[in-house]
Amino acid sequence: MPFSPDIPPMTARTEHRGEVLPLVARALGLWRDGRTLLDNVDLRVEVGPLTVIMGPNGAGKSLLLRLLAGLIAPDAGSVTWAGRAPDRVRIKRLGFVFQAPVLLRRSVADNLRYALRAAGIPKAEWHERTASALAEVGLDRLADAPARVLSGGEQQKLALARALAPGPEVLLMDEPTANLDPTATAAIEDRVGRARDAGTTIVFVTHDLGQAKRLAGRVVFLHRGRVTEDAPAARFFDAPASEPAAAFIEGRLLP
Amino acid sequence: MQDLSGAFAEAFRLLLDLDADLMEIVGLSLRVSLTAVVAAALIALPLGAALAVTRFPGRGAVLVTLNALMGLPPVVVGLVVYLALSRAGPLGPLGLLYTPEAMILAQMLLVIPIVAAVTRQTVEDLRAEYDEQLRVFGVGPMGMVATLLWEGRFSLLTALLAGFGRAVAEVGAVIIVGGNINHVTRVMTTAIALETSKGNLALALGLGIILLLIAVAVNAAVMTVRRTPRHAVLA
Numbered sequence: 324m325p326f327s328p329d330i331p332p333m334t335a336r337t338e339h340r341g342e343v344l345p346l347v348a349r350a351l352g353l354w355r356d357g358r359t360l361l362d363n364v365d366l367r368v369e370v371g372p373l374t375v376i377m378g379p380n381g382a383g384k385s386l387l388l389r390l391l392a393g394l395i396a397p398d399a400g401s402v403t404w405a406g407r408a409p410d411r412v413r414i415k416r417l418g419f420v421f422q423a424p425v426l427l428r429r430s431v432a433d434n435l436r437y438a439l440r441a442a443g444i445p446k447a448e449w450h451e452r453t454a455s456a457l458a459e460v461g462l463d464r465l466a467d468a469p470a471r472v473l474s475g476g477e478q479q480k481l482a483l484a485r486a487l488a489p490g491p492e493v494l495l496m497d498e499p500t501a502n503l504d505p506t507a508t509a510a511i512e513d514r515v516g517r518a519r520d521a522g523t524t525i526v527f528v529t530h531d532l533g534q535a536k537r538l539a540g541r542v543v544f545l546h547r548g549r550v551t552e553d554a555p556a557a558r559f560f561d562a563p564a565s566e567p568a569a570a571f572i573e574g575r576l577l578p
Numbered sequence: 579m580q581d582l583s584g585a586f587a588e589a590f591r592l593l594l595d596l597d598a599d600l601m602e603i604v605g606l607s608l609r610v611s612l613t614a615v616v617a618a619a620l621i622a623l624p625l626g627a628a629l630a631v632t633r634f635p636g637r638g639a640v641l642v643t644l645n646a647l648m649g650l651p652p653v654v655v656g657l658v659v660y661l662a663l664s665r666a667g668p669l670g671p672l673g674l675l676y677t678p679e680a681m682i683l684a685q686m687l688l689v690i691p692i693v694a695a696v697t698r699q700t701v702e703d704l705r706a707e708y709d710e711q712l713r714v715f716g717v718g719p720m721g722m723v724a725t726l727l728w729e730g731r732f733s734l735l736t737a738l739l740a741g742f743g744r745a746v747a748e749v750g751a752v753i754i755v756g757g758n759i760n761h762v763t764r765v766m767t768t769a770i771a772l773e774t775s776k777g778n779l780a781l782a783l784g785l786g787i788i789l790l791l792i793a794v795a796v797n798a799a800v801m802t803v804r805r806t807p808r809h810a811v812l813a
Contacts, residue, residue: 394710394713411713411716414713414716415715419714421710425707425710427708427729438715441715442715442716
């Protein structure tokens with residue numbers, strides 16, 4: 324894009340302008356093999372409440388998150404970070420935790436150091452950041468263990484610690500607890516909550532209603548590739564405005 | 579059978595005495611084959627990794643060719659290198675024919691396809707696993723290749739050991755380009771061929787035993803790399 328006519332003019336409204344935020348998706352469309360996976364999705368993420376993207380399996384939640392991270396290019400519409408297309412430099416300010424943790428075949432601490440180096444964090448800070456990141460998720464005693472011998476829960480805690488260690492502006496999480504037991508899930512949610520309280524903007528994908536209620540400040544409900552509802556969490560759970568969301572909350576099967 | 583048992587006895591005597599001629603031959607064998615593997619690795623690792631991460635027209639044909647070259651007959655490689663290095667050949671002015679360097683070149687050509695093909699497969703498999711994660715880290719193409727090579731280090735080490743096994747055991751290429759010249763280009767395999775045809779079974783057997791021991795050691799090393807519990811979870 325030679326220029327971005329979409330950048331809004333300076334307004335009186337105070338708005339945080341980071342390198343990634345505001346993260347804006349406009350009229351996103353994605354098609355594969357004649358199927359519509361995402362249809363005209365608009366989403367704006369700014370500094371603020373934790374955004375939960377919720378919806379049944381196959382709604383397009385994970386795809387949407389990958390589009391927001393610039394990992395997939397949309398077939399229609401656009402994703403912009405602070406007004407510009409995603410790029411490889413500013414992606415270092417974005418953390419991503421996948422449903423299945425992708426750990427390097429190295430020690431726990433080396434996994435963190437790899438992320439810190441990739442993010443361009445000065446070497447002098449690595450030791451301190453590694454130690455505190457591991458302590459935050461209770462993995463400090465496993466610093467020298469090979470990452471891939473950790474249990475599933477420990478692996479995901481490490482993936483989360485690794486995503487947070489460089490101090491990202493925004494953290495995207497794709498059903499990070501879908502494969503975990505309740506204890507590990509609680510530990511992940513606890514760490515996510517503290518990151519949120521410390522000012523990290525978080526977008527969290529889940530189909531777990533209880534988890535959404537525990538974490539969400541805002542809920543975006545996705546059904547069949549469309550956003551049917553985007554509301555503050557309290558209002559969403561008390562009085563969902565769209566039929567698919569209401570059905571999902573009540574545990575009814577969606578059409 | 580008198581001859582044979584006598585030959586065995588003599589072979590063990592040569593081994594236990596660390597016979598000077600024997601050790602010279604073993605030393606040259608190891609030097610040539612190890613150098614060939616290192617040189618092959620310098621070419622084959624980047625080549626295999628590049629093939630793993632790039633897409634271009636004709637890539638499929640390149641991969642088929644590469645896999646086919648793993649079974650390249652050593653005598654054919656020897657012939658090609660001989661032609662290239664012979665006085666009338668393109669590399670003739672270098673004067674490398676019948677030198678250890680010519681043997682290194684030939685063995686390097688034998689090892690490159692093995693290491694490159696395994697590297698390509700290994701890196702491609704790892705890339706499927708790591709691509710999104712590394713892109714989210716902001717890692718560029720070169721950094722990604724370096725990372726994937728390191729993540730695949732155990733498989734790649736196995737490929738290098740297999741390549742060394744092929745190099746140190748082959749006779750067809752080194753006998754053509756090296757010429758089996760005593761004290762200059764005589765290695766274990768060419769010496770075995772010569773001594774056997776001369777009827778000097780003791781030296782041939784002694785060398786054969788060492789060659790077998792090296793093969794066993796290489797395979798044991800491969801097993802250790804792949805089977806050690808710590809490595810198993812890393813690999």
